[in-house]
Amino acid sequence: MPTFEEARRIILGRLAPLGTERVPLPDALGRIIAxxxxxxxxxxLCDNSAMDGFAVRAxxxxxxxxxxxxxxxxxxxxxxxxxxTPGCAIRIMTGAPLPPGCDAIVPIEETEGxxxxxxxxxxxxxxxxxxxxxxxxxxxxxxxxxxxxxxxPEISMLASFGKALVPVHRRxxxxxxxxxxxxxxxxxxxxxxxxxxxxxxSLAAAVRECGGEPLILGIARDTRESHQExxxxxxxxxxxxTSAGVSAGDRDLVRDVLADLGVEQLFWKVEIKPGGPTAxxxxxxxxxxxxxxxxxxxxxxxxxxxxxxxxxxxxxRRLIKPFVTGILQEDxxxxxxxxxxxxxxxxxxxxxxxxxxxxxxxxxxxxxxxRANGMALLPKEDSLIPAGSEVAIHLLxxxxxxxxxx
Ligand SMILES: Nc1nc2c(c(=O)[nH]1)N[C@H]1C(S)=C(S)[C@@H](COP(=O)(O)OP(=O)(O)OC[C@H]3O[C@@H](n4cnc5c(N)ncnc54)[C@H](O)[C@@H]3O)O[C@H]1N2
Ligand code: MOO
Numbered sequence: 568m569p570t571f572e573e574a575r576r577i578i579l580g581r582l583a584p585l586g587t588e589r590v591p592l593p594d595a596l597g598r599i600i601a602x603x604x605x606x607x608x609x610x611x612l613c614d615n616s617a618m619d620g621f622a623v624r625a626x627x628x629x630x631x632x633x634x635x636x637x638x639x640x641x642x643x644x645x646x647x648x649x650x651x652t653p654g655c656a657i658r659i660m661t662g663a664p665l666p667p668g669c670d671a672i673v674p675i676e677e678t679e680g681x682x683x684x685x686x687x688x689x690x691x692x693x694x695x696x697x698x699x700x701x702x703x704x705x706x707x708x709x710x711x712x713x714x715x716x717x718x719x720p721e722i723s724m725l726a727s728f729g730k731a732l733v734p735v736h737r738r739x740x741x742x743x744x745x746x747x748x749x750x751x752x753x754x755x756x757x758x759x760x761x762x763x764x765x766x767x768x769s770l771a772a773a774v775r776e777c778g779g780e781p782l783i784l785g786i787a788r789d790t791r792e793s794h795q796e797x798x799x800x801x802x803x804x805x806x807x808x809t810s811a812g813v814s815a816g817d818r819d820l821v822r823d824v825l826a827d828l829g830v831e832q833l834f835w836k837v838e839i840k841p842g843g844p845t846a847x848x849x850x851x852x853x854x855x856x857x858x859x860x861x862x863x864x865x866x867x868x869x870x871x872x873x874x875x876x877x878x879x880x881x882x883x884r885r886l887i888k889p890f891v892t893g894i895l896q897e898d899x900x901x902x903x904x905x906x907x908x909x910x911x912x913x914x915x916x917x918x919x920x921x922x923x924x925x926x927x928x929x930x931x932x933x934x935x936x937x938r939a940n941g942m943a944l945l946p947k948e949d950s951l952i953p954a955g956s957e958v959a960i961h962l963l964x965x966x967x968x969x970x971x972x973x
Pocket of ligand 2: 843861
């Protein structure tokens with residue numbers, strides 16, 4: 568039985584980034600850029616003013632106060648019409664192109680005067696408050712290397728260089744199939760023995776959260792025919808995730824039917840709890856994840872196995888959430904033999920992560936997952952991890968690092 572790290576290596580070893588597409592710039596947020604971006608022109612494109620004030624010749628202001636005649640006005644977006652001549656200044660706004668003849672900008676606060684004449688009050692150094700052509704990026708420079716995650720700053724840079732369409736790795740299309748006769752869909756009348764197909768929705772949300780496109784296939788009933796029909800549909804997507812029907816029950820048909828359809832199983836069962844019965848296979852180049860049905864196990868195994876896989880397929884290089892070291896706040900007990908992921912509530916105090924159990928750790932208890940914002944790794948052979956021990960924790964949400972305003 569593989570450890571969870573071995574299982575993840577098997578999965579990632581089989582996957583490669585999907586192809587690329589060109590998308591409108593506003594839609595590129597969160598995607599991975601697929602080609603290097605080289606600056607097609609200098610940025611800024613011309614020398615311009617960094618301040619609202621006056622374009623001057625520094626030599627004219629060698630001794631202050633210096634009185635100069637105002638001979639023009641250049642707003643941002645304005646066109647240069649005349650030069651700054653000796654003894655003169657041009658009123659200029661931030662971003663306006665520099666008129667010839669000037670070699671410094673004096674901020675308005677350092678002057679006084681009327682529309683016709685200005686008095687410069689403070690000493691002026693040549694080149695002050697000028698943004699020079701190409702000082703940000705020069706033509707031909709590599710500004711965004713392929714493989715970069717597109718965030719608002721990359722959007723800004725791409726927009727500045729006129730890139731209306733951006734080459735990015737494709738979003739992964741992920742088919743989600745729930746299995747089981749006990750399932751009803753959200754909105755249907757609930758009755759004893761039936762449960763809402765919540766896994767389809769939590770999985771779709773998790774897929775969307777990491778940038779993929781979920782395709783919910785609905786419910787396969789506990790017959791081979793129903794499984795087959797839905798799985799054939801699901802295998803048309805880039806990835807198929809099934810939930811439930813993967814342990815030892817007499818109706819656990821998932822692995823059998825997948826095998827009949829030509830999915831090569833690479834592992835079944837991983838040395839973890841929750842999530843032990845997870846299976847993984849490949850259908851050609853397409854990964855197929857068979858996650859256990861308990862909603863908690865479904866979400867934990869998504870985190871450990873599916874998220875890194877989807878990220879890799881979408882061109883990401885950083886695939887795995889890091890562990891932080893936390894301090895366990897109470898004793899934790901487990902059976903030896905498997906790594907356990909303890910659902911924990913983590914708080915940050917004086918730079919340390921303090922982790923308390925979020926409650927009953929049975930896999931059937933969903934509330935404990937809702938309360939958790941981390942998963943603490945309890946080592947395979949331990950049976951008692953005493954309060955005060957250091958544990959490795961995967962943080963599940965970034966909200967933890969935020970603080971409330973005073
Ligand atoms: N004899 C054994 N029994 C079980 C084993 C085992 O090794 N031997 N493993 C247990 C473990 S661990 C888990 S986890 C579960 C996983 O079982 P399955 O993946 O086959 O899932 P089911 O038994 O069909 O369902 C488990 C549980 O989850 C509920 N469920 C299923 N689908 C959904 C859904 N779409 N949305 C919400 N909830 C769902 C289902 O009703 C069950 O309560 O097996 C143990 N048994
Ligand atoms: O894998 Mo099951 O999730 O241990 O309960």
